[in-house]
Amino acid sequence: MSITGDDPQAISELQCCLGKHFEMNDLGPLNYFLGLEITSVSDGYYLSQAKYASDLLSRSGITDSTTSSTPLDPNVRLTPFDGVSLDDPTLYRQLVGSLIYLTITRPDIAFAVHIVSQFMAAPRTIHFTAVLRILRYIKDTLGHGLHFSSQSSLVLFGFSDADWAGDPTDRRSTTGYCFYLGDALISWRSKKQYVVSRSSTEFEYRALADATSELLWLRWVLTDMGAPHTSSTTLHCDNRSAIQIAHNDVFHERTKHIENDCHFVRHHLQSNTLHLQSISTIDQPADIFTKALHSPRFTLLLHKLKVVSTLPT
Structure with a gap:
């Protein structure tokens, strides 16, 4: 049986076939699933977790009206040693765990959540303050979500970036990448x-290798779903040295350790x-990660990530 997502008769036949072997009910169009809100609009779908985020804010105990324009203070570098240890880390761990799940539709908080999740074992007061800032940012952006247009092309492309020695404790770099399918x-x-990188080329190249692995997996998934990519997939990088090394067959001292x-x-x-x-670094959307x-x-x-705060019109 050949099934396509927009063939009502084929869908009905599949439901009938499954109903003969399993106890099941047709719940109608998908609207809410495991905290994800799916809204069908004229040109596609809008995904958000507004109710999940609202419930998270209620559990956090935040009662004031203070909000934040960004999820993390760029002037603060968190370490495992600043502040005072929390008497009971349970709430911290619950909030961070919930924030991790919220990143399913909220790429805008991915880096901030990545930072605070590193202190789950022994959170301190300064870490909890950082979590509260993320929550105050969410409070100001409850409607944020992702729009998937039905008119979008199926062209895959991505962006790779890294921040050199950004962790103040161990000086390891942070890899960031993102991929689009058309405009989604x-x-x-x-x-x-x-590992700790010894040059800007090294940490960018490690990020490039990670992004390439994701690129290969996405191409495989798209092929499995009937949308194969026969041409090359463009991966944008803002480090020219890393790109030159990728095209250079000769290894030298700078590249032996990342061979x-x-x-x-x-x-x-x-x-x-x-x-x-x-x-250019200015146009690099993966910088946010x-x-x-x-x-x-x-x-x-x-805006470059296509995060929208209201239902598309």
Whole structure:
């Protein structure tokens, strides 16, 4: 049986077939599932977690009207040693766990949540203050969500970025990447790298290798869903040295310690799976996943991520 998502007869036949083998009910169009709100609009879908976020705010105990324009203070660097240990870390862990789930539709808080989640084992007062700031930002942006247009193309492309030695405790860098399918944001990540990088080229290249792995997985998923990508997928990077190394067959002192990543990226570059393209740092949307930003820059990148605060018209 060939099934397509917009074929009512095929869907009805599938439901009938499943009903013969399983006890099931047709609940109608999808509106709410595990905290995700799905709203069908004339040109696609709008995904948000407004009710989930509202319930989270209620559990946090915030009663004042203070809000924040960004989820993290760019002038504060959190460490495991500042502040005083919390007497009971339970609430901190519950809030951070809920914030992690909220990032399903909120890429704008991904970096901030990535930071506060690093202190789950032994949270301190300064870390809890950072969590409260994230919550006050959410309070001001309850309607934020993602819009998936039915008119969007199926062209996959992505952005890779990293922040050099951004962690004040161990000086490891943060990898950030995001991928779009047409004009819809479909994948993003903010994650601390496993090793300390000794140059700007090294940390950017490690981020590039991670983004390439995600790119390959997304191409595989799209192929499995009947939308194969036969041409190369463009991956934007704002570090020219990293791009030059990917095209250079000769290794030297600067690249010996990242040789595996170099071979990995170059293999897919030569296989025409990947196309690296330079982008200016100003236009780099993945920058929002690597560092805390001031409000003007944060707002600009928020628009680039296609995060919307109201239902599309």
